[in-house]
Amino acid sequence: MADFPFDIVAFDLDGTLLETHRDLGTAVNHALTLGGFASFPLETATDLIGGGAKVMLRRAIDDQGGLDDDRFHTLYKAMLAYYGENYAVHTSPYPGAVAMLEALAGRGVKLAVVTNKFENFAKGVLAALGLDQHFQIIVGGDSLGKGRAKPAPDLIWHVQQACGGGSLAFVGDSSYDMKAARAARVPVVAACYGYCDQSAQELGADAAIDSLDQLITALETL
Numbered sequence: 001m002a003d004f005p006f007d008i009v010a011f012d013l014d015g016t017l018l019e020t021h022r023d024l025g026t027a028v029n030h031a032l033t034l035g036g037f038a039s040f041p042l043e044t045a046t047d048l049i050g051g052g053a054k055v056m057l058r059r060a061i062d063d064q065g066g067l068d069d070d071r072f073h074t075l076y077k078a079m080l081a082y083y084g085e086n087y088a089v090h091t092s093p094y095p096g097a098v099a100m101l102e103a104l105a106g107r108g109v110k111l112a113v114v115t116n117k118f119e120n121f122a123k124g125v126l127a128a129l130g131l132d133q134h135f136q137i138i139v140g141g142d143s144l145g146k147g148r149a150k151p152a153p154d155l156i157w158h159v160q161q162a163c164g165g166g167s168l169a170f171v172g173d174s175s176y177d178m179k180a181a182r183a184a185r186v187p188v189v190a191a192c193y194g195y196c197d198q199s200a201q202e203l204g205a206d207a208a209i210d211s212l213d214q215l216i217t218a219l220e221t222l
């Protein structure tokens with residue numbers, strides 16, 4: 001039993017543990033350029049993140065008039081290939097991430113990642129940043145198959161089971177995370193510094209934090 005109100009803390013990745021928008025945005029821009037579309041400023045990539053790579057490219061292309069399925073698929077594959085080679089160029093953990101993960105582990109809490117990124121990208125980027133060893137399990141949008149990524153509850157239940165059961169709290173930055181946690185019937189903390197597609201109030205989390213330094217106290221007072 002952990003010396004903490006939760007046995008397991010599961011984290012979203014993009015916009016929660018890692019600042020990934022520059023590398024994701026560069027990969028989208030690579031595909032947009034190949035397709036003859038205008039690229040966009042990397043800072044605005046934050047608005048496209050949350051639903052996984054395909055949703056991200058679809059939103060960027062639909063903003064410029066859309067594309068037929070075959071050509072979209074070609075650009076999507078090019079984007080994934082580019083990202084797979086360049087996912088840790090301008091990606092870093094948010095301030096306080098490592099200290100917070102170590103503090104939770106020191107209190108006997110099991111840690112997991114539940115992202116809508118592809119599992120191999122999530123594992124690759126965490127390994128490149130030297131963070132993978134903190135986690136008992138890392139799952140992505142493709143880990144359980146179609147229709148089981150967030151906002152479905154399945155990935156959260158999967159990591160809960162893989163960690164041996166027990167109480168779980170979830171931490172995420174987007175409406176996908178809030179809906180998945182609600183569907184899984186677990187408490188959720190909103191990372192308001194992330195790529196939130198809604199205000200803290202609209203996200204309707206059980207607690208909200210402005211930095212990862214605030215997470216442990218937020219979880220203790222849920």
Ligand SMILES: O=C(O)COP(=O)(O)O
Nearest residue numbers: 013014050051052115116
């Ligand atoms: O890459 C995305 O769009 C989503 O990733 P996340 O679930 O880690 O936020």
Ligand SMILES: [Mg+2]
Nearest residue numbers: 012014015173
């Ligand atoms: Mg996110």
